[in-house]
Amino acid sequence: MTPQLEIVIIAVIVSAACSVLGVFLILRKMAMMTDAISHTILLGIVVAFFITESLTSPLLIIGAALVGLLTVYLTEALRRTRLMAEDSSIGIVFPFLFSIAIILITKYAGNIHLDVDSVLLGELVFVPFDRLIVLGRDIGAKSLYVMGTILFIDLLYVILFYKELKLVTFDAALAAVLGFSPIAIHYSLMGLVSITAVGAFEAVGSILVIAFMIGPPVSAYMITDKLRNMLILSTLIGIINSIIGYRLSVIFDVAIAGSIATVIGITFLIVFITAPKRGMLTIINSRRRRKIEYAMASLLLHLCNHENTDREEIESNRHSIYQHLNWSKKFLEKILYKALNLNYITLNNEYLKLTPKGREYAIRCYDDIGYSI
Amino acid sequence: MMSLELLLKDYTLQIVALGSAVLGAVSGVLGSFAVLRKQSLLGDAVSHAALPGIAFVFLITGIKNTEMLLLGALISGLIGTFMIIIIDQYTRIKFDSALGLTLSSFFGLGLVLLTYIQKLPNSNQAGLEHFIFGQASTLLKRDVFIMIGLGVIILLVVALFWKELKLFSFDPQFGKSIGFSNVKINVILSSITVVAIIIGLQSVGVILMSALLVAPGVAARQWTDKLSMMVILAALFGIFSGVLGTLISSLVDNMPTGPVIVVVISLIVFFSLFFASNRGIFxxxxxxxxxxxxxxxxxxxxxxxxxxxxxxxxxxxxxxxxxxxxxxxxxxxxxxxxxxxxxxxxxxxxxxxxxxxxxxxxxxxxxxxxxxxxxxxxx
Structure with missing residues (x-):
């Protein structure tokens, strides 16, 4: 296996592991917990490092995962006091733990190789150098096996507890009534997020962990309404993004993690603009259509109201009607043009007159409004 | 006592302490609004979103001019903020997901640009990342003057729009109904918040800047129910932690200033949570x-x-x-x-x-x- 292929495979595995869990995080409004956890695990790594005095000990991963859970617990505890909102509690806990980690590193580990920047940014390029050697034989990059195991656990968890996760995510109260424990699901999910973040963090750095956990699920959320489809779609988006991101980083010779994160952002931007049902284009279009429809109904109803009354001449003059409707002149011209085209009104000298078709339309609109009220 | 003497004598320390105090005051004031509007983590996202701007400006100009780099950071921070606001308003995606997405993709783009710059021949890019990770001890007199100037402008804007900001923080729907434009106030508040974050980046760095924007507001909220009191208290807590943090880090060897300031302000928060009159847990x-x-x-x-x-x-x-x-x-x-x-x-x-x-x-x-x-x- 070439190092290049190994990098791509690791990126794909990490993206799948993160985006599967990320779906539940963004649905549970816990997206920023990934940001918090991926920073505070540094404290776990530092403390475990002081205990074991080795940078390769598996205790480092355990320590990091424990601090991840501690972050979740402290955030919950602060929120439960009801003295602050959830986002504030995250904003207090994570910089606090992170600062302690930085102070410990600068004060006691200044001469040891524990570079903060490299820990935070991560670099996939170096991943293939860390080999796993079993019985004297080189069987591949270590991260490949670590992340492969984590992905397997994540998938197993989501498949086994799919029903529970779904219920707790969408209706925690019902879940509690039915005898599922929302707290157990919450902590098991956050525990897996911590472990995944720790494993991935070593390989890809915390920024890409955050990008993988939030980006693909959010893009999938724009496209589909079904949880199952969202899980599949977000995994696919994650995988495709990591392959494209890696290719681009090779072409332009830039950081792999940064390049993948950028591609994730661009993917979201494209989905955000063009998604079939919830994209910007659709939303803007439908808003404009509704505005014109409403304006048309207002105009026709206005004419219909004053038809055959003694104020008809004042109310239906094309040069003054925009004042009665509180519109701009330009907008009136636009609607008039449309109404004439659709044959709803006729222009009689300077006065607007309803055609039978227009009257029918106005009456139908009136009935619709009546029903909706 | 010894520390007080040091503060009166040591010129460099005075500069750094002054800078931290200004930063604490400004972020305390603006943080109060962010906390009340449940947008505490905006600071975190914006400070990450500033990186591509810094890298881009350097890529174009090729020199490390503080003002130009800050301008780049400001522009990309603002773009990030508006993206977050637009995503939040036009889709069902929650505010926190929008934050996380913007944060990671902007920072990723920044990393891409930084590595691209590194590969360019004879570019003097070393230290560019200090802009993001912060180093209070390297603050110069000129930087502090910039901070004071911008800080005064920010405080003036807050004073000028006080009524609107108050209305917007507590009841935006009512504000809209009596004719205030929420969009305009949101833009003003976000813009000055971004400016505050950008001036903080240099001294305390990305991650710790987000703490300075949350903690003083949360601590102050525990002691009072009045917005004016809350803002003043938050500013005082900010100043206090800025100065004390700077002092501690100068008295003890190998103590990074930014993290110490954050620990101090966090302790103030925990103390307030327990012992604040009326609301305190105790x-x-x-x-x-x-x-x-x-x-x-x-x-x-x-x-x-x-x-x-x-x-x-x-x-x-x-x-x-x-x-x-x-x-x-x-x-x-x-x-x-x-x-x-x-x-x-x-x-x-x-x-x-x-x-x-x-x-x-x-x-x-x-x-x-x-x-x-x-x-x-x-x-």
Missing amino acids: WRHIKHGKNKRNINDSRVLINLYELALNHKDVYHPHKTEVINLTNNKDKGNANVIKRLLYLCEKGYAKRDYFDTWSITDKGIKKAKSIIDNQGGESL
Whole structure:
């Protein structure tokens, strides 16, 4: 296996592991917990490092995962006091733990190789150098096996507890009534997020962990309404993004993690603009259509109201009607043009007159409004 | 004392402390609004979103000019903020997901640009990342003057739009209905917040800047219910932690300034959570215990009263087990005896024999008034 292929495979595995869990995080409004956890695990790594005095000990991963859970617990505890909102509690806990980690590193580990920047940014390029050697034989990059195991656990968890996760995510109260424990699901999910973040963090750095956990699920959320489809779609988006991101980083010779994160952002931007049902284009279009429809109904109803009354001449003059409707002149011209085209009104000298078709339309609109009220 | 002397003598320290104080004050004021609007983590996202701007400006100009780099950071921070606001308004995606997405993709783009710059021949890019990770000890007099200038402008804007900001923080719907434009106020508030974050980046760095924007506001919120007081207190907490953090880091070897400031302000938050008047957990706990005891006392007295009504002789004594309403005999009895002794002390009950008790005239009156008040009266 070439190092290049190994990098791509690791990126794909990490993206799948993160985006599967990320779906539940963004649905549970816990997206920023990934940001918090991926920073505070540094404290776990530092403390475990002081205990074991080795940078390769598996205790480092355990320590990091424990601090991840501690972050979740402290955030919950602060929120439960009801003295602050959830986002504030995250904003207090994570910089606090992170600062302690930085102070410990600068004060006691200044001469040891524990570079903060490299820990935070991560670099996939170096991943293939860390080999796993079993019985004297080189069987591949270590991260490949670590992340492969984590992905397997994540998938197993989501498949086994799919029903529970779904219920707790969408209706925690019902879940509690039915005898599922929302707290157990919450902590098991956050525990897996911590472990995944720790494993991935070593390989890809915390920024890409955050990008993988939030980006693909959010893009999938724009496209589909079904949880199952969202899980599949977000995994696919994650995988495709990591392959494209890696290719681009090779072409332009830039950081792999940064390049993948950028591609994730661009993917979201494209989905955000063009998604079939919830994209910007659709939303803007439908808003404009509704505005014109409403304006048309207002105009026709206005004419219909004053038809055959003694104020008809004042109310239906094309040069003054925009004042009665509180519109701009330009907008009136636009609607008039449309109404004439659709044959709803006729222009009689300077006065607007309803055609039978227009009257029918106005009456139908009136009935619709009546029903909706 | 020694630290005070140091603060008065050491010029570099004065500069750094002044810078941190200005930063603390400004971020305290703006953070109050962010906390009230439940947008505490905006600071985190914006400070990450500043990186591509810094890298881009350097890529174009090729020199490390503080003002130009800050301008780049400001522009990309603003773009990030508006993306977050647009995503939040036009889709069902939650605010926090929008934050995380913008944060990671902007920072990723920044990393891409930084590595691209590194590969360019003879580019002097070293230290560019200090802009993001921050180094308060390298603050120069000129930087502090820039900070003071921008800080004053920000505070003036807040004072000028005080009424609008207040309305917008507490009841945006009402504000809209009486004709204020929420979009305009949102843009103004976000813009000055981004400016504050950008001036903080240089001294405390990305991650810690987000703490400075949250913690003073949260701490101040515990002590008061008035917005004006909250903003002033938050500014004071910010200044205090800025100066104290700078002092500690200069007195102790190998202490990074930014993280120390964050630890100080976090401790202020924890202290406020526990001991703030009215809201603090500690006082709440005491009040809760008092209420509980009071309710139990009333319950025991009323029970005694109702038992007394069942007898011709109202002063007929009753055994402890009879008065005890709980199922737990052992623990319940001990508790009831404690309550009864308290009632005796107040003259509402009398101990007849060693475990029988009877009500007094005063007790009957009290029990009646408690019942009339539906338990609202305390003993």
